[in-house]
Amino acid sequence: MATVMSPLRDETARRTTGEALQGALVDLLDLSLVAKQYHWNLTGPRFRSVHLQLDDVVSLARKAADRVAERAVAVGVNPDGRVRTVADTTKIRQPDGGYESDDKVVASMTDILAQIIARFRERIEATGRTDLVTQDMLIGITADLEKQHWMFEVQTQ
Amino acid sequence: MATVMSPLRDETARRTTGEALQGALVDLLDLSLVAKQYHWNLTGPRFRSVHLQLDDVVSLARKAADRVAERAVAVGVNPDGRVRTVADTTKIRQPDGGYESDDKVVASMTDILAQIIARFRERIEATGRTDLVTQDMLIGITADLEKQHWMFEVQTQ
Amino acid sequence: MATVMSPLRDETARRTTGEALQGALVDLLDLSLVAKQYHWNLTGPRFRSVHLQLDDVVSLARKAADRVAERAVAVGVNPDGRVRTVADTTKIRQPDGGYESDDKVVASMTDILAQIIARFRERIEATGRTDLVTQDMLIGITADLEKQHWMFEVQTQ
């Protein structure tokens, strides 16, 4: 496509917004993969509770990734959700292979979500200067991530 | 976990079955990512039809991946769906970044599905010698993949 | 269409599988028409029960016919469900016109289903040598047909 209309005011706004969305996309796609990895390889007495909560995270992450990617193309930036891109740019600490106990998974998810949230808060700040529509979407996703973070963290007590 | 009961008759059966399932898992996880990538970056007059059909593929691939991974752990093999593993072992030809026209996407999906199907047919054969329960699951997934393949291929005429 | 990819291993497999599917398609389409014919022209004290059960058969036959025909085209064989083809190749013993009593309808359906089942069992055997995916679909449909056969047959006692 030669030229795409972007609703944003200039190229800088478009680039900044695009970077925030691409970063969010990588976070969310990898979050969905990590949560599934734990969902499958989990062990321990809390198996059923954590297994189900991890699927809530997967569902949240998949829906948010779709909204974020469609938002990117709507502002004239191509989202990149290819596996190589996600593998090379993800900042999420990766799980070890094999079985993982429920205690470790809960601690790990608490940590992973805390770091994703920190990055989303930076993106909220950045897009607040370039595109309020994108910012509002990121705020909504952050609310959901922070709720999940709380629900994992209190289980570590 | 120290020892896990496997319902399969011996270690060879378990290993062969596990390899088939791990291969299927990588195919299906990457298929879901590739189909989403096209879903977002698609252009052309057939946009809406292809956009929707790609989401049917994503839905099929996600459900099948979950069944395959849970089958692996049920036979005593840890599934590995981490992004690095998928990126390094996928055999699916990767999309270019950026916009992609509907014609090219339809052709590409036809090609990708044909190659996944060929690998699934090998896995059906392999697991027929080691675990009929796994084989039956792979047969069901192959039926769905071949239906999608047909529906993309006839659009290239 | 010039060339269609078939997932089957050779032309013989494709032809054998295609013949089994075409035969199944004719059986199922005519079964849906015969069951409707009885559904409409039925008389007798058991009218309501048999009338409803016949619609269960119609529903089963229509869904199965659709799956069978789409399976045929997925393996590279064009299904033929035109009325002339069905009329000329059906092996189902045809109902007389006009009203038909519930006793006769139950006996007739028991008989018709028994003969269709015999033909499906041959197709299961044939496709077991050519395409396990098709075979698995035919096995599932046969299970449903045999359940209906049982439920008609015990009413004749």
Next chain:
Amino acid sequence: MATVMSPLRDETARRTTGEALQGALVDLLDLSLVAKQYHWNLTGPRFRSVHLQLDDVVSLARKAADRVAERAVAVGVNPDGRVRTVADTTKIRQPDGGYESDDKVVASMTDILAQIIARFRERIEATGRTDLVTQDMLIGITADLEKQHWMFEVQTQ
């Protein structure tokens, strides 16, 4: 059954109404078979749209056929929906076997629906003199057929 009460005023009314309903039944049953035939053997870039629209026609035709046949028996006339009867008395121009391109299918469906509609309009006129209840049902079905005709015809422009 020896004698059936017919709500119609005389034998002529019953015969005329019965002929209209039997004609409609044959049109609708064959319409459902033809639309399925195209649904399965369709090719071309518009595959998905036309494939889905054809199933709307199948659904419409099946429901209407059921209402028409039950109306026939309710006025004391046995509907005949056997495959031989449909094959021998259908007036619908039959599809060729094998793949059919979307352009041709759309043109063919436009033509087939136009001719069925012409016959339904004659039946509306005929039953207006013999049975307003039947006429009202045929009017409702004609509305649906004319809507489908419009939606195919405008695609040929």
Next chain:
Amino acid sequence: MATVMSPLRDETARRTTGEALQGALVDLLDLSLVAKQYHWNLTGPRFRSVHLQLDDVVSLARKAADRVAERAVAVGVNPDGRVRTVADTTKIRQPDGGYESDDKVVASMTDILAQIIARFRERIEATGRTDLVTQDMLIGITADLEKQHWMFEVQTQ
């Protein structure tokens, strides 16, 4: 209320239409009571089938009565569905008290429906001269009554 607008063209049309609707209302309300009476006091081997079919009639009669009564008031005529009015003006042959065998109930319902239908056909004719909107509603209800009549009558064979 002093004056009510009636959409009908004159007082004669209003009176004729009102009489047709009041007659239909009494038929339908009493039909719902008679069918419930049989529903509760039924005996015999066909109990379950007939018990359920009678509730289909009750449901049909209640919905139709509501439409008919609301139509009456919409054309400026007060419907009268009080029990004394229904008891004094119903033309339906009343059931005996106590248990009633399924054979007798089926025969009785066939007969009752036939007579209601005859009265509805007169009302269709009458309102065809005064109000097409009312006529159309009565035609629709008659179609449902004739379908029920058929389904009881064929059980008497």
Next chain:
Amino acid sequence: MATVMSPLRDETARRTTGEALQGALVDLLDLSLVAKQYHWNLTGPRFRSVHLQLDDVVSLARKAADRVAERAVAVGVNPDGRVRTVADTTKIRQPDGGYESDDKVVASMTDILAQIIARFRERIEATGRTDLVTQDMLIGITADLEKQHWMFEVQTQ
């Protein structure tokens, strides 16, 4: 039917219980007719609210009548819900014909419900000595009637 098993301890218990249920049936059937009569002929600024609330009463009364009548036959007493029986034995004060203002309808429904409730409370007492199962059903229906009574009565303030 020659002899019917009654779960009650003696003929007196059966007769007392049967009378309570038959009385309740007449109350509920006529309540449903009266509430519909007002539903159709209502006028005034509160039309919509009262019109909808009356249908809640109709729905409550119909479901309760069905439970009461089926309870009667379950204890070996034939319920009598024929229109003549209801007309001759109802104790509900009948509405005048024609339009009725919302104020009058609310007052009338308050009054009618109060009197039905008084009769139900007597039946609860009577069946407490003969059949706890019937009593429990009547208690549940009374709770619903008293709720409706409250909701009409407070509108008269």
Next chain:
Amino acid sequence: MATVMSPLRDETARRTTGEALQGALVDLLDLSLVAKQYHWNLTGPRFRSVHLQLDDVVSLARKAADRVAERAVAVGVNPDGRVRTVADTTKIRQPDGGYESDDKVVASMTDILAQIIARFRERIEATGRTDLVTQDMLIGITADLEKQHWMFEVQTQ
């Protein structure tokens, strides 16, 4: 589009039918806008009841407008639902701007519906001579409009 098949018998029938449908379309689109205008600007003690009833009218009008417009194009006449056309040809008396009390809104809706109904009755008559399918649709919509008219009118008493 060069030539469109019309199922009607001649150009006069097509023109008369088209005019009836275009008139109905303007009535219904403006009815939906007027009812929304009152829905938003309503005041008074009956606010909630009238607010909700107005949305029932909006819903009825939108669905009917869609059916009418699709019927027009199905008989070969382009419907015109553009805002300028509706504004210039509507015959509905327009609301004042700003708040409107519930009493006035009820009176106004009673009046507006009465006049729309009068126009629909003319269209029923006109299309009765040119297209029974269109007439039947207009009869059904008129039934709904007359029901709404009744329910507003009785609130003015």
Next chain:
Amino acid sequence: MATVMSPLRDETARRTTGEALQGALVDLLDLSLVAKQYHWNLTGPRFRSVHLQLDDVVSLARKAADRVAERAVAVGVNPDGRVRTVADTTKIRQPDGGYESDDKVVASMTDILAQIIARFRERIEATGRTDLVTQDMLIGITADLEKQHWMFEVQTQ
């Protein structure tokens, strides 16, 4: 568990209530097994009606058994639903193996339900002296059983 709080007033009340509930549990679990046994091995012209009604009994019995068992543990008594306990303490007359005709099944179910009802009525009396909450639950279940009893018994006429 060392000590469990029981809401009942003393040990006698707890023991009596517990025995009633354990007896009810055995009746209901075996009723569900017997009804399924007949559901599967039924023959005769009334097959479909009786087959479906038996599943209503199974569903009723399973839900009631669950409520009864959870009530037992809630009052501090361990329910015992093990197969050996049910086999050794059931008072239900057992079916013969093999096919059973619809006439015999209907008669047998009538008889079995009558005897279960008699035992439930004793339990209602016993728990009326020890725990009104348990009694109320048993009353509700008895109402359902007596309704089923009626619906089988009238089919034997």
Next chain:
Amino acid sequence: MATVMSPLRDETARRTTGEALQGALVDLLDLSLVAKQYHWNLTGPRFRSVHLQLDDVVSLARKAADRVAERAVAVGVNPDGRVRTVADTTKIRQPDGGYESDDKVVASMTDILAQIIARFRERIEATGRTDLVTQDMLIGITADLEKQHWMFEVQTQ
């Protein structure tokens, strides 16, 4: 309101019943607040299970409170659910502020429910002498509370 009809036999019955219902209302409203307080401030490895079970309690308590309050006004007694009334008259031991571990919450809920149940059992006894309809409602709510009590208590073992 000057005078309200009460269905109860005298002023004493009304007062006793009213006191039982007001006491139940306070218990249930505060139960809903306490359970929510724990739902939000919960910590520990069993977080998810207890968090969800607490919401089951909230839902149960809210529905029961509504039924109890509407029952009070239906017998002519004004329910008082104002926050000051609940705070001053609640007998539930209040939670501390801040985080609370899952062990403590489970123990606390077991204790709170046991005490509410004791009070409900007194109310069942009191209303058994004044109003069987109210008593029946309290019995049903007690059954639900005792089920929840059991499910918390067994978690403390």
Next chain:
Amino acid sequence: MATVMSPLRDETARRTTGEALQGALVDLLDLSLVAKQYHWNLTGPRFRSVHLQLDDVVSLARKAADRVAERAVAVGVNPDGRVRTVADTTKIRQPDGGYESDDKVVASMTDILAQIIARFRERIEATGRTDLVTQDMLIGITADLEKQHWMFEVQTQ
């Protein structure tokens, strides 16, 4: 719990945000109690409309309270929803006990909502400086409260 991660930037932000959320929680919990109090004790001709609208407010307030409290704990602040806390800190003007006429309830709800809205607008401003995620949630709740305020206020005209 020793230390909880808060996503907010510093202790001041956490405290300010926490105070806004705690204030909102008290407002919403008491709003749900007040609206229920009126829901139960309401009288007057508009009873049904206002009764239902009050339940819309209860539903809105309960859902919002839950979101607000979970947001508080997600930012590291324990919400306090105990009845004593709500009673002592609520700023809502309390209802009198006993019956309350619909006019007074509508006026009172208009007033109560106006004051809650004023407090929410201050909280929106305060959290705009400390936490955009919390602010966004409060903005959404305020939109719902202002809609309810409008719908009560226009009823006072």
Next chain:
Amino acid sequence: MATVMSPLRDETARRTTGEALQGALVDLLDLSLVAKQYHWNLTGPRFRSVHLQLDDVVSLARKAADRVAERAVAVGVNPDGRVRTVADTTKIRQPDGGYESDDKVVASMTDILAQIIARFRERIEATGRTDLVTQDMLIGITADLEKQHWMFEVQTQ
């Protein structure tokens, strides 16, 4: 209505917010009419896809218009959605009458949405200074409009 409480801080804020909402209302109402006009008069091979997508736009526009108008009255400004107002103040480029090809419709919708979006972005900016609640609502609607814009624009490539 004499005086309406506005939650906004002063008359200027109220006026600016009101103008933004009135402008948005006109845009959305006319968008719904234009999209319907194209929905009905569309031609070309992409008919079905575009026909369905246009209805997504209609649905989006109708829901958004309702929210915007209710927001206006909630801040004390009367929304004006009368047809004359929309016709005179709309800024949307109007469609020609008659058939319109799918290519032209897609281009036109892309253009119309782009211009509406530009106006919404101005309104977001304006209301950011006067009412954050209104701004948040406009941001949400803009997100939906920009998604639709993207999905039309990429079809023009």
Next chain:
Amino acid sequence: MATVMSPLRDETARRTTGEALQGALVDLLDLSLVAKQYHWNLTGPRFRSVHLQLDDVVSLARKAADRVAERAVAVGVNPDGRVRTVADTTKIRQPDGGYESDDKVVASMTDILAQIIARFRERIEATGRTDLVTQDMLIGITADLEKQHWMFEVQTQ
């Protein structure tokens, strides 16, 4: 019944298949009883998770038992699900009576499922030589049992 058609090729095939199905039926019926026994008598901190998971097993076992028994009769073998038969032929190690801790229940279910699975795998092998339709059903049930086994086993780690 004198002679029943069996779709299997000879008496040996029928007998072998019948034995496999009867064995599976006993396993599944007893599994449903054992899982319910644990569901009711469970204690310990994991109560809620295990309680719910056990009901998943009950649901799975009941549905599978029904399919297996209906399959038996469809191949001409009478299933025997009477309690005495199950008690005498079950191979499942029986639970002790009374409370059982969650740890023991999880270990016990893991063990029970492992042994049932071993027997199902033998039945898959046996029916592979006699009836592919039966084998396919047993494969599907085994997949579900192995999934449950995995989900219990990993909780023992």
